[in-house]
Amino acid sequence: MTSFRAAVWAEALKMRRSMVPFFTAVGFSMAPLAGGLFMVILKDPEAARAMGLISAKAQVLVGVADWPAYFSFLTQAVAAGGGILFSIITIWVFGREFSDRTIKELLALPTTRETIVTAKFFVIMVWALVLTLFIFGIGLGVASLVSIPGWSAGLVQAAFTKIMGAALLTLPLMPFVALLSSAGRGYLPPFGWTIFTLVLANIAAILGWGDWFPWAIPGLFSGAAGPGTDVLGLHSYVILFLTGLTGLAATYWWWLNADQAK
Amino acid sequence: MNYAIETSNLSKQYGKVHAVDNVHLRVKTGEIYGFLGLNGAGKTTTIRALLGMIRPSGGNVKVLGQALGPGGRGPWAQVGHLVESPAAYSELSVRENLDVARRLHGIQNPKVVDEVIEQLTLGSYADRKAGTLSSGNFQRLGLARALLHKPELLLLDEPANGLDPAGVIEIRELLKSLVQQKGVTVFMSSHILTEVDRLATRIGIIHKGQLIEELDTDRLEKMRSKYLEIQARDLESAFASLQNAGYKAVMKDGALLIEDARAIEHPDEIARILVQVGTPPTRLAVEQQNLEEHFMQLTGGAK
Numbered sequence: 001m002t003s004f005r006a007a008v009w010a011e012a013l014k015m016r017r018s019m020v021p022f023f024t025a026v027g028f029s030m031a032p033l034a035g036g037l038f039m040v041i042l043k044d045p046e047a048a049r050a051m052g053l054i055s056a057k058a059q060v061l062v063g064v065a066d067w068p069a070y071f072s073f074l075t076q077a078v079a080a081g082g083g084i085l086f087s088i089i090t091i092w093v094f095g096r097e098f099s100d101r102t103i104k105e106l107l108a109l110p111t112t113r114e115t116i117v118t119a120k121f122f123v124i125m126v127w128a129l130v131l132t133l134f135i136f137g138i139g140l141g142v143a144s145l146v147s148i149p150g151w152s153a154g155l156v157q158a159a160f161t162k163i164m165g166a167a168l169l170t171l172p173l174m175p176f177v178a179l180l181s182s183a184g185r186g187y188l189p190p191f192g193w194t195i196f197t198l199v200l201a202n203i204a205a206i207l208g209w210g211d212w213f214p215w216a217i218p219g220l221f222s223g224a225a226g227p228g229t230d231v232l233g234l235h236s237y238v239i240l241f242l243t244g245l246t247g248l249a250a251t252y253w254w255w256l257n258a259d260q261a262k
Numbered sequence: 263m264n265y266a267i268e269t270s271n272l273s274k275q276y277g278k279v280h281a282v283d284n285v286h287l288r289v290k291t292g293e294i295y296g297f298l299g300l301n302g303a304g305k306t307t308t309i310r311a312l313l314g315m316i317r318p319s320g321g322n323v324k325v326l327g328q329a330l331g332p333g334g335r336g337p338w339a340q341v342g343h344l345v346e347s348p349a350a351y352s353e354l355s356v357r358e359n360l361d362v363a364r365r366l367h368g369i370q371n372p373k374v375v376d377e378v379i380e381q382l383t384l385g386s387y388a389d390r391k392a393g394t395l396s397s398g399n400f401q402r403l404g405l406a407r408a409l410l411h412k413p414e415l416l417l418l419d420e421p422a423n424g425l426d427p428a429g430v431i432e433i434r435e436l437l438k439s440l441v442q443q444k445g446v447t448v449f450m451s452s453h454i455l456t457e458v459d460r461l462a463t464r465i466g467i468i469h470k471g472q473l474i475e476e477l478d479t480d481r482l483e484k485m486r487s488k489y490l491e492i493q494a495r496d497l498e499s500a501f502a503s504l505q506n507a508g509y510k511a512v513m514k515d516g517a518l519l520i521e522d523a524r525a526i527e528h529p530d531e532i533a534r535i536l537v538q539v540g541t542p543p544t545r546l547a548v549e550q551q552n553l554e555e556h557f558m559q560l561t562g563g564a565k
Contacts, residue, residue, distance in 0.1 A: 006365035013362065017353040101349040105407065108313040110339040111366040256333035259316040261276075261307070 003111040007119030011093065015123060020092045024085050024127075028135050031077035036142035038073065039065045043148065066150035067143060071159035072223055074139045078132060079166040079222035083173065083201075083215070086128045087194040090174045093120050094251075095181035095190060103260060113255045121178070121248070125171055132167040136160060162222070169218040172240050173197070175247025182254050185262065211236045214243040264291045264327075266415045266447035267312060271321035274307050274471075281307040283471035284321070289449055289464075291414075294441055296462030297451040298553075300561055304471040305451035306346055309419050312449070313343055326415055339367065342413035344421060348404025352393025356384055356403055359392050360410060367411045374410055381436070382406040397424035405433065409440075416440070418450040422457050434461055459553040469561045482553075490525045492518040493545035494536060503539040504532070517545075 015021060042065035063069045097103040106116050140156070180190040201216035210216035211231045217240050220232055267289035274282040282304040289295045299305045310316045311323055314334035323330050326337045350359045360375045379388050382402045387395060392403060401424040408416060416437070422430045438461065440446040452458045458465060465477040493516070494500040501518055504511045509525055509532070511518040525532050529546050536543050 003366070003368060006368065009365055010362045013354065013358060014351055017351075017358070100352065101347075102351060104315065104345050105349060105363070106366075107315050107334055108336060108338045108341065108343060109366045110368050113334055116366075257317070261310060261316050 003115050004119060007111055007116050008122055011119050011123040014096075015093070015127065018092070020089065021127070024089060024131060025134060027088075028081060028085050028131050029138050031081055032074060032135050032139035032142045035070050035073045035077070035139065036146050039070055039143065039146045039148050042069075043146070065146075065148050067148055067152075067155055067159075068150055070139070070143045070148060071155065071162070074135070075159070075162045075166050075222040076219070078135070078163050079170065079218040082128070082132065082167055082170040083198060083218065084194060085131065086124070086167075086170055086174055087177045087190065089127055089131075090124050090177040091181050091187055091190045091194075093124055093181075094178045095184075095187045098182065098185035098262075099187060101262075107260055114252055117178075117252055117255050121175070124174060124178075128167060128171060128174075129164070132164060136163050166218050166222045169221050169240060172244025172247070173215060173218070175244055175251050179247055179251045179254060182251060183258070212239060214240045265289060265324070266291045266293075266326055267295075267449055268324040269308075269312070269321060272308065272311060272318055272323060273320035274304075274311060274316060275319040280471045282311065282318075282468075285468070285471075285473045287466065287473065289447060291447050292441060292445045293463045294437065294448040294450070294461055296458035296465040297449060297468065298453065298455065298458055298465060298557060299451070299468040300453065303468045303561075305468060306419055307471075308468065309343075309345055309417055309449075309451060312417055313341070313345065315345070339411065340414040341417065342408035342411065342415070343417040343419075344404045344408045345417075345419050347420075347423065348400055348407075350392035350400065350403055350407075353391060355389050355391055356395070356399075356406075357388045359403060360406060363407045363410050369411055374412075378406045378410045381409065383432070398426055398429055401425055402429070412444075414446060416446060416448045416450075418448065420452055420454075421450055422452065422454055430457065437461060455552075455554045455557055465553070467557060467560055474560060477553075487521060488526050488548055488550045490520045490522075490529055490532065491545070491547050491549045492520070492532065492536070492543050494518075494541045494543050496541045499539065500536055500541045500543070503535060503541065507535050 063072075097106060107113060177190045177194060180193045181187070184190060197215040201210070201213060201219060204210045204213035204216045205220060210220045211233060212235070217232060217236050220236075265288050267287055269285055269287040272282055272285040272287070273280065285304070285308060287308075297305055297308070307316065311318050312325060314330045314336050326340055328337045330336045351362070354362065357375060357379065360378060361372070364372065364375055379385055382405055384399065384402055384406060387399055392400065395403065401421075405418075405421060408418065421433060421437070425433060434457070437448055437450075441448060450458070450461070459482075462482070463479050465482065466473050467475045467477075492500065492511070497513065497516070497518065501511055501513060504518065504520070509520050509522055511520045520526075520532070526548055529548065533543055533546055
């Protein structure tokens with residue numbers, strides 16, 4: 001068994017035994033369920049009104065009741081919700097070692113520190129992508145149940161690419177969360193960072209600089225700026241890539257070099 | 263000479279605070295080195311430096327003949343450690359925690375987990391979640407992880423913490439047997455002086471970051487030696503009569519001290535001599551010098 005496989009096994013076991021996969025799955029499944037509810041409202045506004053549901057808000061959020069609108073909502077939910085939920089996963093995977101003081105059991109081992117950090121990032125990535133696949137599956141089920149028009153195999157394929165793309169573009173933002181979970185030795189600093197970057201991303205997008213701001217890029221990719229507004233260019237993807245790379249380098253450096261005196 | 267641990271001018275500074283200051287340690291293979299110090303003296307910082315968890319501000323560290331490299335590289339497959347209070351993944355069982363450690367140590371054989379569970383008498387708790395263990399069993403889990411891979415060197419920070427008296431004896435015997443039968447080297451820090459005194463073959467005392475004294479086996483033996491303490495109303499006369507009777511006594515702090523084994527084994531004979539010469543003892547007690555007194559004198563800990 002290679003040390004990387006051993007480290008991945010250890011991280012996967014810790015993940016499986018915790019409640020975090022359950023809670024993140026429940027949290028993320030709210031997106032397709034909420035989308036389904038909006039479709040129900042938009043399909044029959046009168047009936048929805050009779051049930052006490054407000055159709056105007058649903059119309060603003062989703063538009064019309066069809067498969068393209070449903071997938072568009074789901075992509076935006078993955079970009080926005082993914083930023084938070086993937087951060088929670090990252091905060092837990094890295095921050096718990098400091099919060100529970102188990103970090104000292106990971107530093108003087110034949111399995112190197114960089115192997116452990118790589119295994120942690122690998123588990124985060126797999127976990128985030130599985131979660132996205134999970135909500136895409138739920139989304140397909142929910143949309144089928146509410147029977148909305150506009151389904152086509154091509155649309156499903158395009159939506160799948162878009163949703164997985166939004167998730168993949170969110171992942172490069174995680175190394176900075178990992179760095180703050182490590183250097184901040186716990187949960188609060190990275191959580192504060194997540195909220196802070198979320199607010200900044202909204203401001204950057206409103207000001208029209210979102211394509212230059214890494215934390216706004218997944219949202220803009222998902223179409224959060226409105227239909228047909230493709231503001232991202234090659235520079236956006238390069239910036240996002242460089243942000244991820246910088247975060248990774250800083251996290252590895254910190255694990256290898258920082259004093260672990262607590 | 264083979265040294266399991268060698269430090270030269272090891273220093274660690276946090277701002278203006280010298281946590282460890284020019285510590286020069288030589289721990290021989292197969293010895294039990296007790297590392298004593300008050301809280302904040304620099305014990306844990308030294309242990310963390312020996313494990314590559316902190317980077318020294320100055321000096322060198324060699325563990326099992328290998329200089330610690332960048333990124334915390336070291337001979338960790340041969341080193342077991344317990345730093346400060348033990349930590350474990352609370353949602354994993356005792357067995358799972360040890361299995362994680364086994365895999366990260368690259369050990370193929372899963373039976374080592376069962377062996378160490380048995381060694382540390384954790385059998386009844388093997389499938390219990392670590393988060394539900396008592397502090398004593400949590401400590402045992404930490405020790406089990408340190409011993410799992412059958413290391414050549416054990417770095418233990420307060421190994422007896424949280425253990426009940428039976429547990430303290432059990433761990434002491436376990437460490438003794440590892441040293442005697444497997445040639446393991448133990449470097450243990452503690453502020454439980456009696457424990458260190460009973461176990462260590464050599465002791466280092468660290469105070470305010472500096473290694474202020476090392477006591478070797480001979481010195482420890484001497485320190486552990488007993489003596490008879492005698493008090494009498496006429497101490498001069500008592501001294502003279504004991505000298506005449508062939509006992510070598512010394513006068514110290516208003517008492518006579520005799521290290522002669524005859525006197526220690528038969529204090530009644532001393533009493534008889536003193537009564538015969540008309541200076542009966544007002545106090546007669548077999549005492550033992552101890553590490554605690556010595557430690558307090560050195561560190562000013564009693565103040």
